[in-house]
């Protein structure tokens with residue numbers, strides 16, 4: 001993850017990136033959970049590295065910062081606020 005951070009994603013490229021992101025991470029209320037070991041991280045701890053279980057099979061493969069990845073991925077999404085005026 002996190003290879004196309006320079007430009008905002010849009011359209012199908014955004015959909016695909018989010019789909020890939022959520023193969024590694026599951027959103028569970030206020031937590032992002034590792035899909036393998038199920039350890040979670042709160043959004044308010046997004047600047048810290050995710051702490052996986054010691055036997056997690058993907059701990060050395062997936063991103064350390066899933067919330068930051070999400071924030072980058074959806075940078076290009078426009079809110080509807082500007083359309084309401």
Ligand SMILES: [Zn+2]
Pocket residue numbers: 034035036037038039052053056057058059
């Ligand atoms: Zn894990």
